[in-house]
Amino acid sequence: MENQTKAIRIEQHGGVEVLKFVTVPLPAPQGNEVTIRHKAIGLNFIDIYFRTGLYPHPLPHGLGAEGAGVVEAVGAEVKHLKVGDRVAYGQSPLGAYAEARNVPAHQVVRIPASVSFEDAAAVMLKGLTVQYLFRQTYRLQGNETILFHAAAGGVGLIACQWAKALGVKLIGTASNPEKTALALANGAWKMIDYSRENVVERVLELTNGKKVPVVYDGVGKDTWLASLDCLQPRGLMVSFGNASGSVEGVNLGILSSKGSLFVTRPTLGTHVATHEKLKAAADELFGLVTKKKIKVRIGQRFALRDAGAAHEALAGRKTTGATILTVD
Numbered sequence: 001m002e003n004q005t006k007a008i009r010i011e012q013h014g015g016v017e018v019l020k021f022v023t024v025p026l027p028a029p030q031g032n033e034v035t036i037r038h039k040a041i042g043l044n045f046i047d048i049y050f051r052t053g054l055y056p057h058p059l060p061h062g063l064g065a066e067g068a069g070v071v072e073a074v075g076a077e078v079k080h081l082k083v084g085d086r087v088a089y090g091q092s093p094l095g096a097y098a099e100a101r102n103v104p105a106h107q108v109v110r111i112p113a114s115v116s117f118e119d120a121a122a123v124m125l126k127g128l129t130v131q132y133l134f135r136q137t138y139r140l141q142g143n144e145t146i147l148f149h150a151a152a153g154g155v156g157l158i159a160c161q162w163a164k165a166l167g168v169k170l171i172g173t174a175s176n177p178e179k180t181a182l183a184l185a186n187g188a189w190k191m192i193d194y195s196r197e198n199v200v201e202r203v204l205e206l207t208n209g210k211k212v213p214v215v216y217d218g219v220g221k222d223t224w225l226a227s228l229d230c231l232q233p234r235g236l237m238v239s240f241g242n243a244s245g246s247v248e249g250v251n252l253g254i255l256s257s258k259g260s261l262f263v264t265r266p267t268l269g270t271h272v273a274t275h276e277k278l279k280a281a282a283d284e285l286f287g288l289v290t291k292k293k294i295k296v297r298i299g300q301r302f303a304l305r306d307a308g309a310a311h312e313a314l315a316g317r318k319t320t321g322a323t324i325l326t327v328d
Ligand code: NDP
Pocket: 043, 044, 045, 046, 125, 126, 129, 150, 151, 152, 153, 154, 155, 156, 173, 174, 175, 176, 179, 218, 219, 222, 240, 241, 242, 243, 244, 245, 266, 267, 268, 269, 314, 315, 316, 317, 318, 319, 320, 321
């Protein structure tokens, strides 16, 4: 008889009520896949975009792209993994919200013995994102002052620590004093409470009128214009997310009028498209985690079956750091 597992599935897009905790088949892995029994699952804002349909995907489908656990079965073509390996992934077909699942092996890496399953599940997608944002999209050298929105969030707290490790002065934004304090404690140089303060004025003050060469913006619609106004001439706007809604209807002329700006809209998938690229980025990330330059901060945990409550907390700006879905 075919194996089964418990998983979250959606049959239609919508609010958290569309998340159903059900029993689904768990087939033997294909030749290039491994079966992973999860010990922890990472929650990410992108999961909300897939639930609501902002990012279209044919229904029905699972959710989640990040997890850590133990390899339970290995496809015939898989060379770099074996049964019993401790592994994690941060970019996968939808379906991480499950007790166990199959994942293409090239998307999976072994985790160092010193890194817990929870920390791995909390840091893979978010940490690999910071890796490419800071080391590939705009390769920070260590003498820059940068602006990073939502700095107390999952990606944000890793960014604060990575910037500090590089010697970069990170000006962060967050929506309340607790979040600004948390980001400062994690290595942000200065914080702006963008629910009360004017971001452009504060960036001008903090940089003595120079502004910044690069803005990392995962908030999207609400911060787009202010972000452009914080950039130096020929600066780079890295728009990497839509927590407040997507940026639409942009007239390219705005980039010339604000100083010959560059803009990019990157995604993690491009940067870890091959196992070699994934492995190189993950090695750098886990190197920093192992040296404790990046301490993984799990702000909250929810049981897998309570994924809806986790989505509400994340969408409602009630979380800090990473959020984990736990499995029994
Ligand atoms: P976070 O933990 O950062 O949560 C999102 C945060 O955005 C909130 O906590 C909140 O912080 C802020 N925010 C601002 N406006 C809103 C709003 N209207 N509704 C909800 N939140 C708002 O999430 P993640 O770490 O998972 O992701 C951060 C961003 O990075 C997301 O946009 C995500 O899509 C993007 N991302 C992009 C990737 C890529 O490769 N392109 C990969 C990974 C993440 P505050 O209360 O302080 O404002």
